Amino acid sequence: MIRLLRIQAPGIPLERMPDLLNDFGGDAGELLDELDAELAAQVGRLAGQRESIARLRAAGAAPGLPPELASFLALFAASPSSGLAKFDSEQSVLLAHFAGEDGMSHVARFYEQLGGPDLILAVADISERFSRLGPDSTAQDITELIESFMTTFAPVVA
Structure with missing residues:
Protein backbone atom coordinates (compact mmCIF):
# COMPACT_ATOMS: atom_id res chain seq x y z
CA MET A 1 0.00 0.00 0.00
CA GLY A 60 -7.69 47.51 -15.94
CA ALA A 61 -9.24 45.48 -18.76
CA ALA A 62 -11.93 42.85 -18.80
CA PRO A 63 -10.91 39.17 -19.02
CA GLY A 64 -12.46 38.73 -22.46
CA LEU A 65 -10.02 41.15 -24.10
CA PRO A 66 -6.73 40.13 -25.66
CA PRO A 67 -4.13 41.14 -23.03
CA GLU A 68 -1.81 42.42 -25.74
CA LEU A 69 -4.44 45.00 -26.73
CA ALA A 70 -5.87 45.76 -23.30
CA SER A 71 -3.82 48.89 -22.63
CA PHE A 72 -4.88 50.43 -25.95
CA LEU A 73 -8.53 49.60 -25.37
CA ALA A 74 -8.35 51.12 -21.89
CA LEU A 75 -7.61 54.46 -23.57
CA PHE A 76 -11.05 54.33 -25.17
CA ALA A 77 -12.80 53.12 -22.03
CA ALA A 78 -12.94 56.75 -20.88
CA SER A 79 -14.74 57.73 -24.09
CA PRO A 80 -18.05 59.55 -23.57
CA SER A 81 -19.62 56.96 -25.84
CA SER A 82 -19.81 53.66 -23.98
CA GLY A 83 -21.11 52.12 -27.18
CA LEU A 84 -17.89 53.18 -28.89
CA ALA A 85 -15.73 51.53 -26.24
CA LYS A 86 -17.81 48.36 -26.55
CA PHE A 87 -17.52 48.46 -30.35
CA ASP A 88 -13.73 48.92 -30.16
CA SER A 89 -13.46 46.02 -27.72
CA GLU A 90 -15.58 43.70 -29.84
CA GLN A 91 -13.66 44.58 -33.01
CA SER A 92 -10.35 44.02 -31.24
CA VAL A 93 -11.40 40.62 -29.94
CA LEU A 94 -12.47 39.63 -33.45
CA LEU A 95 -9.23 40.94 -34.98
CA ALA A 96 -7.14 39.10 -32.38
CA HIS A 97 -9.05 35.90 -33.09
CA PHE A 98 -8.39 36.12 -36.83
CA ALA A 99 -4.74 37.06 -36.31
CA GLY A 100 -4.14 34.08 -34.05
CA GLU A 101 -1.06 33.64 -31.89
CA ASP A 102 1.30 34.01 -34.84
CA GLY A 103 -0.14 37.34 -35.97
CA MET A 104 -0.86 38.81 -32.56
CA SER A 105 2.50 40.59 -32.29
CA HIS A 106 1.75 42.45 -35.56
CA VAL A 107 -1.70 43.44 -34.33
CA ALA A 108 -0.25 44.60 -31.01
CA ARG A 109 2.36 46.74 -32.82
CA PHE A 110 -0.41 48.27 -34.94
CA TYR A 111 -2.43 49.10 -31.83
CA GLU A 112 0.66 50.53 -30.12
CA GLN A 113 1.05 52.93 -33.03
CA LEU A 114 -2.62 53.88 -32.85
CA GLY A 115 -2.32 54.47 -29.10
CA GLY A 116 0.71 56.73 -29.48
CA PRO A 117 0.46 60.37 -28.46
CA ASP A 118 0.47 61.54 -32.08
CA LEU A 119 -2.51 59.43 -33.12
CA ILE A 120 -4.69 58.73 -30.12
CA LEU A 121 -6.69 61.94 -30.40
CA ALA A 122 -7.18 61.51 -34.16
CA VAL A 123 -8.27 57.88 -33.65
CA ALA A 124 -10.72 58.94 -30.94
CA ASP A 125 -12.10 61.70 -33.17
CA ILE A 126 -12.56 59.37 -36.16
CA SER A 127 -14.17 56.69 -34.00
CA GLU A 128 -16.53 59.21 -32.45
CA ARG A 129 -17.50 60.63 -35.87
CA PHE A 130 -18.03 57.10 -37.21
CA SER A 131 -20.35 56.28 -34.31
CA ARG A 132 -22.49 59.33 -35.13
CA LEU A 133 -23.08 58.29 -38.75
CA GLY A 134 -26.66 57.37 -39.44
CA PRO A 135 -29.51 57.64 -41.92
CA ASP A 136 -29.39 61.45 -41.76
CA SER A 137 -25.65 61.64 -42.53
CA THR A 138 -24.87 63.50 -45.72
CA ALA A 139 -22.58 62.33 -48.47
CA GLN A 140 -20.24 65.15 -47.44
CA ASP A 141 -20.15 63.85 -43.82
CA ILE A 142 -19.19 60.41 -45.09
CA THR A 143 -16.61 61.73 -47.57
CA GLU A 144 -14.97 63.90 -44.92
CA LEU A 145 -14.81 60.97 -42.53
CA ILE A 146 -13.25 58.74 -45.20
CA GLU A 147 -10.67 61.41 -46.01
CA SER A 148 -9.80 61.82 -42.33
CA PHE A 149 -9.58 58.08 -41.97
CA MET A 150 -7.23 57.73 -44.95
CA THR A 151 -5.03 60.63 -43.87
CA THR A 152 -4.74 59.31 -40.33
CA PHE A 153 -4.32 55.60 -40.98
CA ALA A 154 -2.38 55.48 -44.27
CA PRO A 155 1.02 56.04 -42.57
CA VAL A 156 0.23 53.44 -39.91
CA VAL A 157 -0.87 50.80 -42.40
CA ALA A 158 2.12 51.49 -44.65
Missing part, protein backbone atom coordinates in the same frame (compact mmCIF):
# COMPACT_ATOMS: atom_id res chain seq x y z
CA ILE A 2 2.78 2.41 0.88
CA ARG A 3 4.47 1.68 -2.48
CA LEU A 4 1.21 2.54 -4.26
CA LEU A 5 1.01 5.85 -2.44
CA ARG A 6 4.67 6.58 -3.29
CA ILE A 7 4.09 5.73 -6.97
CA GLN A 8 0.98 7.93 -7.06
CA ALA A 9 2.71 10.94 -5.46
CA PRO A 10 4.49 12.20 -8.62
CA GLY A 11 1.27 11.84 -10.63
CA ILE A 12 1.75 8.44 -12.21
CA PRO A 13 -1.54 7.30 -13.78
CA LEU A 14 -3.32 4.40 -12.07
CA GLU A 15 -3.20 2.22 -15.22
CA ARG A 16 0.63 2.39 -15.25
CA MET A 17 1.08 1.43 -11.60
CA PRO A 18 0.92 -2.39 -11.92
CA ASP A 19 3.83 -2.35 -14.39
CA LEU A 20 5.91 -0.21 -12.06
CA LEU A 21 5.35 -2.18 -8.88
CA ASN A 22 7.78 -4.87 -9.99
CA ASP A 23 9.98 -2.67 -12.21
CA PHE A 24 13.16 -1.47 -10.61
CA GLY A 25 14.44 0.88 -13.31
CA GLY A 26 13.35 -0.22 -16.82
CA ASP A 27 10.18 1.63 -17.85
CA ALA A 28 10.21 3.81 -14.75
CA GLY A 29 12.82 6.19 -16.15
CA GLU A 30 10.94 6.60 -19.42
CA LEU A 31 7.65 7.15 -17.61
CA LEU A 32 9.21 9.72 -15.30
CA ASP A 33 10.62 11.55 -18.34
CA GLU A 34 7.13 11.62 -19.90
CA LEU A 35 5.53 12.87 -16.67
CA ASP A 36 8.21 15.51 -16.25
CA ALA A 37 7.69 16.81 -19.81
CA GLU A 38 3.92 16.88 -19.30
CA LEU A 39 4.23 18.76 -16.01
CA ALA A 40 6.71 21.24 -17.55
CA ALA A 41 4.18 21.95 -20.31
CA GLN A 42 1.43 22.48 -17.71
CA VAL A 43 3.67 24.84 -15.73
CA GLY A 44 4.39 26.78 -18.92
CA ARG A 45 0.67 27.10 -19.70
CA LEU A 46 -0.06 28.22 -16.13
CA ALA A 47 2.75 30.79 -16.24
CA GLY A 48 1.31 32.14 -19.49
CA GLN A 49 -2.14 32.38 -17.95
CA ARG A 50 -0.75 34.23 -14.95
CA GLU A 51 1.08 36.63 -17.28
CA SER A 52 -2.18 37.29 -19.14
CA ILE A 53 -3.97 38.00 -15.87
CA ALA A 54 -1.22 40.40 -14.80
CA ARG A 55 -1.43 42.30 -18.11
CA LEU A 56 -5.23 42.53 -17.84
CA ARG A 57 -4.98 43.79 -14.26
CA ALA A 58 -2.30 46.34 -15.17
CA ALA A 59 -4.48 47.68 -18.00
Whole structure:
Protein backbone atom coordinates (compact mmCIF):
# COMPACT_ATOMS: atom_id res chain seq x y z
CA MET A 1 0.00 0.00 0.00
CA ILE A 2 2.78 2.41 0.88
CA ARG A 3 4.47 1.68 -2.48
CA LEU A 4 1.21 2.54 -4.26
CA LEU A 5 1.01 5.85 -2.44
CA ARG A 6 4.67 6.58 -3.29
CA ILE A 7 4.09 5.73 -6.97
CA GLN A 8 0.98 7.93 -7.06
CA ALA A 9 2.71 10.94 -5.46
CA PRO A 10 4.49 12.20 -8.62
CA GLY A 11 1.27 11.84 -10.63
CA ILE A 12 1.75 8.44 -12.21
CA PRO A 13 -1.54 7.30 -13.78
CA LEU A 14 -3.32 4.40 -12.07
CA GLU A 15 -3.20 2.22 -15.22
CA ARG A 16 0.63 2.39 -15.25
CA MET A 17 1.08 1.43 -11.60
CA PRO A 18 0.92 -2.39 -11.92
CA ASP A 19 3.83 -2.35 -14.39
CA LEU A 20 5.91 -0.21 -12.06
CA LEU A 21 5.35 -2.18 -8.88
CA ASN A 22 7.78 -4.87 -9.99
CA ASP A 23 9.98 -2.67 -12.21
CA PHE A 24 13.16 -1.47 -10.61
CA GLY A 25 14.44 0.88 -13.31
CA GLY A 26 13.35 -0.22 -16.82
CA ASP A 27 10.18 1.63 -17.85
CA ALA A 28 10.21 3.81 -14.75
CA GLY A 29 12.82 6.19 -16.15
CA GLU A 30 10.94 6.60 -19.42
CA LEU A 31 7.65 7.15 -17.61
CA LEU A 32 9.21 9.72 -15.30
CA ASP A 33 10.62 11.55 -18.34
CA GLU A 34 7.13 11.62 -19.90
CA LEU A 35 5.53 12.87 -16.67
CA ASP A 36 8.21 15.51 -16.25
CA ALA A 37 7.69 16.81 -19.81
CA GLU A 38 3.92 16.88 -19.30
CA LEU A 39 4.23 18.76 -16.01
CA ALA A 40 6.71 21.24 -17.55
CA ALA A 41 4.18 21.95 -20.31
CA GLN A 42 1.43 22.48 -17.71
CA VAL A 43 3.67 24.84 -15.73
CA GLY A 44 4.39 26.78 -18.92
CA ARG A 45 0.67 27.10 -19.70
CA LEU A 46 -0.06 28.22 -16.13
CA ALA A 47 2.75 30.79 -16.24
CA GLY A 48 1.31 32.14 -19.49
CA GLN A 49 -2.14 32.38 -17.95
CA ARG A 50 -0.75 34.23 -14.95
CA GLU A 51 1.08 36.63 -17.28
CA SER A 52 -2.18 37.29 -19.14
CA ILE A 53 -3.97 38.00 -15.87
CA ALA A 54 -1.22 40.40 -14.80
CA ARG A 55 -1.43 42.30 -18.11
CA LEU A 56 -5.23 42.53 -17.84
CA ARG A 57 -4.98 43.79 -14.26
CA ALA A 58 -2.30 46.34 -15.17
CA ALA A 59 -4.48 47.68 -18.00
CA GLY A 60 -7.69 47.51 -15.94
CA ALA A 61 -9.24 45.48 -18.76
CA ALA A 62 -11.93 42.85 -18.80
CA PRO A 63 -10.91 39.17 -19.02
CA GLY A 64 -12.46 38.73 -22.46
CA LEU A 65 -10.02 41.15 -24.10
CA PRO A 66 -6.73 40.13 -25.66
CA PRO A 67 -4.13 41.14 -23.03
CA GLU A 68 -1.81 42.42 -25.74
CA LEU A 69 -4.44 45.00 -26.73
CA ALA A 70 -5.87 45.76 -23.30
CA SER A 71 -3.82 48.89 -22.63
CA PHE A 72 -4.88 50.43 -25.95
CA LEU A 73 -8.53 49.60 -25.37
CA ALA A 74 -8.35 51.12 -21.89
CA LEU A 75 -7.61 54.46 -23.57
CA PHE A 76 -11.05 54.33 -25.17
CA ALA A 77 -12.80 53.12 -22.03
CA ALA A 78 -12.94 56.75 -20.88
CA SER A 79 -14.74 57.73 -24.09
CA PRO A 80 -18.05 59.55 -23.57
CA SER A 81 -19.62 56.96 -25.84
CA SER A 82 -19.81 53.66 -23.98
CA GLY A 83 -21.11 52.12 -27.18
CA LEU A 84 -17.89 53.18 -28.89
CA ALA A 85 -15.73 51.53 -26.24
CA LYS A 86 -17.81 48.36 -26.55
CA PHE A 87 -17.52 48.46 -30.35
CA ASP A 88 -13.73 48.92 -30.16
CA SER A 89 -13.46 46.02 -27.72
CA GLU A 90 -15.58 43.70 -29.84
CA GLN A 91 -13.66 44.58 -33.01
CA SER A 92 -10.35 44.02 -31.24
CA VAL A 93 -11.40 40.62 -29.94
CA LEU A 94 -12.47 39.63 -33.45
CA LEU A 95 -9.23 40.94 -34.98
CA ALA A 96 -7.14 39.10 -32.38
CA HIS A 97 -9.05 35.90 -33.09
CA PHE A 98 -8.39 36.12 -36.83
CA ALA A 99 -4.74 37.06 -36.31
CA GLY A 100 -4.14 34.08 -34.05
CA GLU A 101 -1.06 33.64 -31.89
CA ASP A 102 1.30 34.01 -34.84
CA GLY A 103 -0.14 37.34 -35.97
CA MET A 104 -0.86 38.81 -32.56
CA SER A 105 2.50 40.59 -32.29
CA HIS A 106 1.75 42.45 -35.56
CA VAL A 107 -1.70 43.44 -34.33
CA ALA A 108 -0.25 44.60 -31.01
CA ARG A 109 2.36 46.74 -32.82
CA PHE A 110 -0.41 48.27 -34.94
CA TYR A 111 -2.43 49.10 -31.83
CA GLU A 112 0.66 50.53 -30.12
CA GLN A 113 1.05 52.93 -33.03
CA LEU A 114 -2.62 53.88 -32.85
CA GLY A 115 -2.32 54.47 -29.10
CA GLY A 116 0.71 56.73 -29.48
CA PRO A 117 0.46 60.37 -28.46
CA ASP A 118 0.47 61.54 -32.08
CA LEU A 119 -2.51 59.43 -33.12
CA ILE A 120 -4.69 58.73 -30.12
CA LEU A 121 -6.69 61.94 -30.40
CA ALA A 122 -7.18 61.51 -34.16
CA VAL A 123 -8.27 57.88 -33.65
CA ALA A 124 -10.72 58.94 -30.94
CA ASP A 125 -12.10 61.70 -33.17
CA ILE A 126 -12.56 59.37 -36.16
CA SER A 127 -14.17 56.69 -34.00
CA GLU A 128 -16.53 59.21 -32.45
CA ARG A 129 -17.50 60.63 -35.87
CA PHE A 130 -18.03 57.10 -37.21
CA SER A 131 -20.35 56.28 -34.31
CA ARG A 132 -22.49 59.33 -35.13
CA LEU A 133 -23.08 58.29 -38.75
CA GLY A 134 -26.66 57.37 -39.44
CA PRO A 135 -29.51 57.64 -41.92
CA ASP A 136 -29.39 61.45 -41.76
CA SER A 137 -25.65 61.64 -42.53
CA THR A 138 -24.87 63.50 -45.72
CA ALA A 139 -22.58 62.33 -48.47
CA GLN A 140 -20.24 65.15 -47.44
CA ASP A 141 -20.15 63.85 -43.82
CA ILE A 142 -19.19 60.41 -45.09
CA THR A 143 -16.61 61.73 -47.57
CA GLU A 144 -14.97 63.90 -44.92
CA LEU A 145 -14.81 60.97 -42.53
CA ILE A 146 -13.25 58.74 -45.20
CA GLU A 147 -10.67 61.41 -46.01
CA SER A 148 -9.80 61.82 -42.33
CA PHE A 149 -9.58 58.08 -41.97
CA MET A 150 -7.23 57.73 -44.95
CA THR A 151 -5.03 60.63 -43.87
CA THR A 152 -4.74 59.31 -40.33
CA PHE A 153 -4.32 55.60 -40.98
CA ALA A 154 -2.38 55.48 -44.27
CA PRO A 155 1.02 56.04 -42.57
CA VAL A 156 0.23 53.44 -39.91
CA VAL A 157 -0.87 50.80 -42.40
CA ALA A 158 2.12 51.49 -44.65
